[in-house]
Amino acid sequence: MAKAITPRSVDYSEWYNDLVIRSGLADYSAVRGCMIIKPLGYALWENMRAVLDRMFKETGHVNAYFPLFIPKSFLSREAQHVEGFAKECAVVTHHRLKLAEDGSGVVVDPDAKLEEELIVRPTSETIIWHTYRDWIQSYRDLPLLINQWANVVRWEMRTRPFLRTAEFLWQEGHTAHATREEAIAEAERMLDVYARFAEEYMAMPVVRGVKTPSERFAGAEETYCIEALMQDGKALQAGTSHFLGQNFAKAFDVTFLDQHNQRQYVWATSWGVSTRLVGALVMTHSDDDGLVLPPRLAPLQVAIVTIPTVEEPQMTVARELAEQLQRIGISVTVDTDETKRAGFKFAEYELRGVPVRIAIGKRDVEADTVEIARRDTKEKATVPRAAAVEHVRGLLDEIQQNLLRRARQFVADNTHTVETFEEFQRVLDERGGFVLAHWDGTAETEARIKELTKATIRCIPLDGAPQEGRCILTGKPSSRRVLFARAY
RNA sequence: CGGGGUGUAGCGCAGCCCGGUUAGCGCACCUGCUUUGGGAGCAGGGGGUCGUGUGUUCGAAUCACACCACCCCGACCA
Structure with missing residues (x-):
């Protein structure tokens, strides 16, 4: 690397x-x-x-x-x-x-x-x-x-x-x-x-x-x-x-x-x-290999790499496929750089977060297939050439949805509801994330909690139902939970 | 603004302690050949105000002082 x-x-x-x-x-x-x-x-x-x-x-x-x-x-x-x-x-x-x-x-x-x-x-x-x-x-x-x-x-x-x-x-x-x-x-x-x-x-x-x-x-x-x-x-x-x-x-x-x-x-x-x-x-x-960009915002959605770059049959297939993808509104590039090898290009497109990468080699030309790799999970699939356009179209949607699903799961896994100040501190130190807790509504308590834990009230959630409780710091009555976290 | 760190080739670094050939190494770059399905190999080659300034010295990347810049961590903020 x-x-x-x-x-x-x-x-x-x-x-x-x-x-x-x-x-x-x-x-x-x-x-x-x-x-x-x-x-x-x-x-x-x-x-x-x-x-x-x-x-x-x-x-x-x-x-x-x-x-x-x-x-x-x-x-x-x-x-x-x-x-x-x-x-x-x-x-x-x-x-x-x-x-x-x-x-x-x-x-x-x-x-x-x-x-x-x-x-x-x-x-x-x-x-x-x-x-x-x-x-x-x-x-x-x-x-x-x-x-x-x-x-x-x-x-x-x-x-x-x-x-x-x-x-x-x-x-x-x-x-x-x-x-x-x-x-x-x-x-x-x-x-x-x-x-x-x-x-x-x-x-x-x-x-x-x-x-x-x-x-x-x-x-x-x-x-x-x-x-x-x-x-x-x-x-x-x-x-x-x-x-x-x-x-x-x-x-x-x-x-x-x-x-x-x-x-x-x-x-x-x-x-x-x-x-x-x-x-x-x-x-x-994003992950340790580079950017992961959602297809709906990615500057480039699909990169096609031929192996090797120079030889004709796979380049012809690549160009045809690119044209078909462009026609349905997908942004795509055919990599014609002869000075870099396939492995290098794979890593580079991953680093730059391109959602879908297609590899076409001699093997694929013979079998009339292409290899389609997705950036979010890094999974690869070999699909028939004739099914490639539909596969890519569906895959881009699937990646978009998967990213949201994954991120939602992460937020769910990292949102904690706590009742006491000890619990509050422990969650922040051990796991971080959003913490839903009761607060007495005063600026003094807010400042004190920040001083003690570096956590701030990110917001009073709009969708949170009112709920009676007691402030984690002062024990005074509270009518709803607020969202705490350490923040950027 | 406090604390820490770093400035040497495009990038990453070694050399600095203990001053002394022509300042090295890896990556990148250029040329050629062989390669090409996960960051290719060999051979040859080009590239340096050693952050800036002043001082010490016969001699400074190396020692001293000052300055500058950037990065990281904190407090403050989208």
């Missing part, structure tokens, strides 16, 4: 880093905390983006684009918002460089200092709500349903490829509504879109819930989220949808006249998912 990836059992974190780099998803860059998204990683993001974009449009949203830079004063308009983001903002202070007098290169020209500093957006609520003030006058202007695909910068202390980078790509939806109820319905609708995307496309089961007040987005009245469970038993917040109340409308003075000629503040939501989803996908399905 020329390209050994650290096995998960040795060091999960190393495995992830190795895999991201060696599979060709991303590279480190010259800038701290910023990564280069390589063609494979970007293709994956493009596929995610295409599906999400379609789902947003199906739910009535349109795309727009707002500036990268935000005047510093905007950020301070909403008190909680600035508190939440102030510590991680990149700030532009000058607009010009000049040659250094000592010839050592360029220096910032002190004469080019900006009157007001510009913040590189960590999120766009402020500049968007500043704009919405001009766009909204009447109830007829509502709802305003806009999404933006953009990059944002958060100067994080500690970064990890895809999971937390200083610059990341995302989408941010920003909507304005006439009523509280409508805005809440919008926030819930978009959470539902995210959850469906995660399960149907990423094959990643998620728990839907709401954040506790201390975990809420800065400036939100309610933060809805989807939480996923990674293979090492740690949780990952995969998407959030916020009900912002009238906070931003009040901060930016966005009002409208209703049907009764009454001036009202607008109700808001914002919601986003980011390139973090690529990391989530990797951590959900």
Whole structure:
């Protein structure tokens, strides 16, 4: 094995880093905390983006684009918002460089200092709500349903490829509504879109819930989220949808006249998912041999390898088969690289997560068969050439379903219900995973549990039935279980 | 921002303690031949500001000091 990836059992974190780099998803860059998204990683993001974009449009949203830079004063308009983001903002202070007098290169020209500093957006609520003030006058202007695909910068202390980078790509939806109820319905609708995307496309089961007040987005009245469970038993917040109340409308003075000629503040939501989803996908399905990508998002679904590459009969079969697969909408490549041998290619396609690999050798040509291997289980089947297209079509569906099934089973196996604090600690230390437990509802208890165990309340699950119980820490009454985990 | 680690060829490393030929090794790369059903073999070849700076010395990858960068672990966050 020329390209050994650290096995998960040795060091999960190393495995992830190795895999991201060696599979060709991303590279480190010259800038701290910023990564280069390589063609494979970007293709994956493009596929995610295409599906999400379609789902947003199906739910009535349109795309727009707002500036990268935000005047510093905007950020301070909403008190909680600035508190939440102030510590991680990149700030532009000058607009010009000049040659250094000592010839050592360029220096910032002190004469080019900006009157007001510009913040590189960590999120766009402020500049968007500043704009919405001009766009909204009447109830007829509502709802305003806009999404933006953009990059944002958060100067994080500690970064990890895809999971937390200083610059990341995302989408941010920003909507304005006439009523509280409508805005809440919008926030819930978009959470539902995210959850469906995660399960149907990423094959990643998620728990839907709401954040506790201390975990809420800065400036939100309610933060809805989807939480996923990674293979090492740690949780990952995969998407959030916020009900912002009238906070931003009040901060930016966005009002409208209703049907009764009454001036009202607008109700808001914002919601986003980011390139973090690529990391989530990797951590959900992949194994020690490389990426495992769900067919519905895989940039390449089928790779055909002929053995040997150069000889004609098998190459002819490969090209015919590829054409037939393409015709039914399956992405496929015929590997014509004569400098690599079959074994090398097998390993390489596995590393890159291609769901289905087909091998065609002289033996197959003679028997009129092809060998079809699936990435998720690594099983191989020899099937008649005439049945290959249907086999592949069915197999891609089967892999998609199997990944979701497997991931669901994992979440089920790693979700524990506990009654006492001792049990809580033991489960976290020995097994990790999601832990359902009673909590007295106070921020103090939440903070204390975090301090003692490093576990946070990931969410208050939306589908959890109310249940009387006693808080695992304080013994005070609790009306429902909440979802705890150690998280990324 | 605290703790730890690493900077030597595209990648991974040895050499450094104890200074001294032309700085090595594996992978990758180039050429040729033989191969080709799970990361091929042989032969030949190309590729280096030893992170940066200053100092010590006849002489520094090697010793000293300073700086920089990146990675990992923590606290903070999508």
